[in-house]
Amino acid sequence: MxxxxxxxxxxxxxxxxxxxxxxxxxxxxxxxxxxxxxxxxxxxxxxxxxxxxxxxxxxxxxxxxxxxxxxxxxxxxxxDLATLDAQSHFVNAKLAERAFSWSTLLDELESVMPQDVRLVSVAPSFSPDGTIALVLNFEAKGPTGMITTINRMNADPQFSNAFPDNEQLQQSGTYVFNLHATYTPPAALRAAK
Missing domain, CATH: 1.20.5 (Single alpha-helices involved in coiled-coils or other helix-helix interfaces)
Structure with a gap:
């Protein structure tokens, strides 16, 4: 229920x-x-x-x-990079020409020249690396003046590649000869060291 x-x-x-x-x-x-x-x-x-x-x-x-x-x-x-490069080389060459010390060069030449050799003319041309190509005209009293000058220039650290261009015996008995050489100024030598 x-x-x-x-x-x-x-x-x-x-x-x-x-x-x-x-x-x-x-x-x-x-x-x-x-x-x-x-x-x-x-x-x-x-x-x-x-x-x-x-x-x-x-x-x-x-x-x-x-x-x-x-x-x-x-x-x-x-x-124009080529023109800019040429202009900068030109300006650098002009600056090198202005900085060039003739008295230092002539002192160096005087120290390497033998007693019987006389310098007649110098024609420098400047290169971008700081060296200077020289064309030198000399007059010597004897036949060994050219050889002695070349040997003494090659022994000096500021001159290198001294090489003769020609040699002539003059009627006066003197020898005239031309040399090509590379000159490195003292400042460039110090910078290279």
């Missing part, structure tokens, strides 16, 4: 408080998460726009630098 349940209420009794508590809690949690999403979206939008602005600024600087690089490349390609 079945037990009897007596319900004397007009309506059946139901307790909805736990359901309402769950609904309110879920609503509050949903509202909190929605506000968190809105705040995250707002932060993302602001950070993205400021980062985009920085990226645009950097890209504009890169474009400007590339334009400047292209302008510099065009200017560099427009330079």
């Amino acid at each position: 079945k037990p009897l349940h007596l319900n004397l209420a007009a309506r059946p009794y139901r307790d909805y408080r736990p359901v309402y508590a769950v609904v309110v809690t879920m609503s509050l949690l949903t509202a909190f998460l929605m506000l968190n999403n809105i705040e995250t979206w707002y932060r993302y939008k602001n950070d993205t726009s400021s980062t985009s602005g920085k990226i645009d600024t950097v890209e504009a600087k890169i474009r400007r630098e590339r334009e400047l690089q292209e302008i510099a490349q065009r200017k560099l390609r427009a330079l």
Whole structure:
């Protein structure tokens, strides 16, 4: 047999408080998460726009630098390097000529020339490496003047490659001869060491 349940209420009794508590809690949690999403979206939008602005600024600087690089490349390609090189060699040769000390050269020649040899003329030509090619005209009293002069010049560290061009016996009994030699000034010798 079945037990009897007596319900004397007009309506059946139901307790909805736990359901309402769950609904309110879920609503509050949903509202909190929605506000968190809105705040995250707002932060993302602001950070993205400021980062985009920085990226645009950097890209504009890169474009400007590339334009400047292209302008510099065009200017560099427009330079006539062969002419510029020739001009700089010319200017360097002129500076070397102005810096050339005749008195030092003549003192050096005096120290290597034998007693019976006299210097008639000197013609220097300047090279970019600092050495000077000399064409020297001498007059000697005896036939051994040229050989002695060459030997003494080759023994001196400031003269090298002394080589005769010609030798002639004059009617007066003197010998005239020409030499080609390379002269390295003292400053160039010190720089080479």
